[in-house]
Amino acid sequence: MIIYNVTTKITNTIHDRWLQWIKEEHIPEVMDTGLFHDFRMCRLLEQDDKEGPTYVIQYYTDTLENYHTYLQEHAPELRQKSYEQFGNQFVAFRTVMQVV
DSSP states (O other), X not given: OEEEEEEEEEOGGGHHHHHHHIIIIIHHHHHHTSSOSEEEEEEOOSSOOTTOOEEEEXXXXXXXXXXXXXXXXXXXXXXXXXXXXXTTSEEXXXXXXXXX
């Protein structure tokens, strides 16, 4: 199994709006690609939250091919929507992992 992991630190200013958007719009759009079969969203604890909280969303897929298809065909547009909504009020980094 492949896990596409997106870690995002957001400012306190956008927290409530971002949380609603990520749950109601962004995650459903990622899942609607049909390339992932499940996801999990977590808030990191024991972090310095003075500037805002950090969230992790893990998307699960069976193959690296699905992950690469997502990156090529869907990620650019979905990332652009994030920046249009929230500008520079968040920082995200992405990793990919294989369950062993």
